[in-house]
Amino acid sequence: MTGIEKVSSLDGFFRSAGRAAIVSHVRPDGDAAGSSVALASYLRELRGIEASIVFPTPPPDSLDFITAGSGFTAASLDREGAERIIAGAELLICLDFNTLSRAEELESALRAFKGPRLLIDHHVSPEEEDFDLVISCTEVSSTCELLFSCLMQMPDVGGDAGKLPARCAEALMTGMTTDTNNFANSVFPSTLEMASALLSAGVDRDAIIDALFCRERxxxxxxxxxxxxxxxxxxxxxxxxxxxxxxxxxxxxxxxxxxxxxxxxxxxxxxxxxxxxxxxxxxxxxxxxxxxxxxxxxxxxxxxxxxxxxxxxxxxxxxxxxxxxxxxxxxxxxxxxxxxxxxxxxxxxxxx
Ligand SMILES: [Mn+2]
CATH class of the missing domain: 3.10.310.30 (Diaminopimelate Epimerase; Chain A, domain 1)
Structure with a gap:
């Protein structure tokens, strides 16, 4: 699904960065928040990278179970802080959007960023020219699924989902679940393989379903x-x-x-x-x-x-x-x- 060259070049970017900023789209949904938290957790725990998450606007409270403790910054609440994190990073990773304008008020900060800009996304027609590496596939359920497949190919994970940090695995399952509307749409064979691998790795899907669908007012x-x-x-x-x-x-x-x-x-x-x-x-x-x-x-x-x-x-x-x-x-x-x-x-x- 993702070319081996692209994955090894992603690995190369991870190897050469000490500080990374992870950015997703305005009004982050489960996939945006899930992929951001999952990547931050992987980079922090397995790569020793100081990874910060920046959203243009905060995720909804209903996703607190995923975002709590992730230390994200929302530009709509702290624009200076968000811009400082981006400017101070050595690597910028954009998740779950295909054009920088989807970051709305953060767009100018993303364009001004001097280091490498990477994109991992599943929307059609990404704006390739704005990025140094684009990992894009529309034949997946979600950015979480695409990220999962990238992480599984990393040398320190080596195809064993059990090596992913627990928080990372839980966040990946969450984003995939919301983007498929709980396995109702955009389900590919790879989607079910991912779900299977994450369940075997110990992800508590019952808890995720309860948090996502059974806590409404x-x-x-x-x-x-x-x-x-x-x-x-x-x-x-x-x-x-x-x-x-x-x-x-x-x-x-x-x-x-x-x-x-x-x-x-x-x-x-x-x-x-x-x-x-x-x-x-x-x-x-x-x-x-x-x-x-x-x-x-x-x-x-x-x-x-x-x-x-x-x-x-x-x-x-x-x-x-x-x-x-x-x-x-x-x-x-x-x-x-x-x-x-x-x-x-x-x-x-x-x-x-
Ligand atoms: Mn998505």
């Missing part, structure tokens, strides 16, 4: 109920469109990260090919897209939402006033974009 579930019963709209073409205004978050006392996963729910309906969720965030809407096989969430994200991502899971944005005159116009814009996209797709299929 009551109001989150009630908000999910309202979303399904009254906010989700279906189009005749097979799109489910949900707009979450600020008032929804206020009414249910939800924080930003608690609607994570809502976008997947409409795909349970047989006639739905595509689910789009737009949530108000200051002067814009953040848009999440999920699709079933045969429909490209990524293409619609590129065409209508200034975004991109994976074929079945993508994201983008909707700007006020660029795309819509006011927040009230979000629903109509998304409905029209989705209907047009699915109509085009249907007529393209008719022609074939």
């Amino acid at each position: 009551e109001n989150r579930l009630r908000a999910e109920g309202e979303m399904l019963s009254s906010l989700m709209k279906l189009t005749p073409e097979g799109a489910a469109v949900t707009v979450l205004p600020n008032s929804f978050f206020l009414r249910h006392g939800l924080n930003d990260s608690e609607t994570e996963g809502f976008v997947n729910l409409p795909l349970a309906i047989g006639s739905v090919k595509l689910s789009i969720l737009a949530r108000e965030d200051g002067p814009l809407f953040r848009v999440s897209l999920r699709s079933k096989k045969g429909t490209s969430a990524r293409l619609l994200a590129v065409e209508s939402f200034h975004g991109g991502g994976h074929e079945q899971a993508a994201g983008g944005r909707l700007f006020i006033p660029g795309d819509i005159a006011s927040a009230d116009g979000a629903g109509e814009y998304v409905m029209k974009a989705a209907a047009r996209f699915l109509q085009q797709q249907a007529s393209a299929q008719d022609e074939n």
